[in-house]
Amino acid sequence: MPLSFHKMHANGDDFVIVDARNAANPITGDIARRLGDRSHGIGFNQLAVLLDCDDAQARLLFWNADGSPLDVCGSATRGAADRLMHEANTTSLTLRSNRGLLTCERTASGAIAISMGAPLFGWSDVPLADAMDTAVLPLAGGPSACSMGNPHCSFFVDDLAAIDLAAIGPGIETHPLFPNRTNVHFVQVIDRAHIRLRIWERWGGIALGSGSCSCGAVVNGIRRGLLDPCVEVECDGGTVTVQWDGEGPVFLTGTVALSYSGVVADGLLPAGFVGS
Template identity: 75%
Template sequence: MPLSFHKMHANGDDFVIVDSRNSANPMTSALAQRLGDRHRGIGFNQLAVVLDCDDAAARLMFWNADGSTLDACGSATRGAADRLMRESNVTSIALRTNRGLLTCERTSSGAISVNMGEPLFGWSDIPLALELDTAVLPLAGDPAATSMGNPHCTYFVDDLTAVDIATLGPTIETNPLFPLKTNVHFVQIINRKHIRLRIWERGGGIPLGSGSCSCGAAVNGIRRGLLDHCVEVECDGGTVTVRWDGVGPVFLIGPVETTFSGTVHDSLSFRL
């Protein structure tokens, strides 16, 4: 059966939206892998399936390009919210994810703001393999850990250009301390309101940006007293804003754009 899709990006963090409202969820691990192949498929960092929901405009389920699932994706949530708000001609919408009910709004500038829920700091919530203080992990570089529905490990460095992310990222991602693996952030603080962030994404490699990673990195900087409560997060592909008051939910604000739409056929041939 043909599968319609929309390819979108948030500052270069690319994702695919598959709208499966009024139909069964078509996604499997194998299909997500095939679609995520940048040489033989569509290619994406994450994929979101939009499903019917009784208590929200829709329910979102997320997949990585390696066929694994995840509970949170700030960029794809913003993309789905953008499409659904345009469809209904509204400026606010609620979406259900495994993180709970997330409220999304279109700002006066056209950016999409998402309430990403409260960060989790318990060792078992992230999760870690051992009961530890998540503010300072016993790893070289003294990183901090949090969960935004997916695990995040944040390093604060003096010079981001000196970090070999392609080598360090997968080593930290698969450290036994993280039984479900982890996203890895490398943060250079420009000032208390501005950080430069580069990422090794769990199951994905080095992206141009990541909504949930931007949230996790900012949250770990705020909880350490290094940052103010509103932070501009500059990734390779562009900048998003993260707001967190230290106790409540995290808000992610940034742009999204549609790149193209198309249809995948059973043979994995494409029609745009």
């Protein structure tokens, strides 16, 4: 059977949705890598697979463009929720990911709001290579770290325009302090309810936006006493809103859009492939 897909984006943070409900999961690391190649495949920052689930509308599995799995993707989760809400003619539903059950709602403006789960701050949860206080890491610039199901490292700077993201990002991503690499954020606080954010994404490079990175940056800013519980996050590709009360789950709200739908050409898939 052919492999059909939806290509979507959240303010330029692009992702692909594959619906494998009522079928076996067709995606492997090798197939995700083939599809993620921007020159020869579809191209995306992340891929999300929808699977059957007993206690939610669907279970989500995520892949990076290099074929590696990940536990969370805020943008693709919002995209999956948007598609399923249209399908079921509803404005709320629950999805399951490796982060647990995620509640999703469509706001009056049409944006999608989701619970991203509670952040983790233990050094082994991020994870870091050694035991330390994650609020201020022993790196130049004194960044903070947390986990949103994936690792985040946030630098707070006075002038975002002065940061050469392409030069600095790779070294932080692969620093020995982060055994599983890390997403890297540079954050300029405009005021307590508004930040500018630039992102070097783990395995992906410079990103126009990222739901989980927006959450990680705000969480780290609140921990540092720099931000209020509700923050507008202005990324290169657009704006999302992040809310966190300091204890419970983080809530992410933003728009998503369908770019196009299609079927993957047979030549892009390995011999003997069985689609969804």
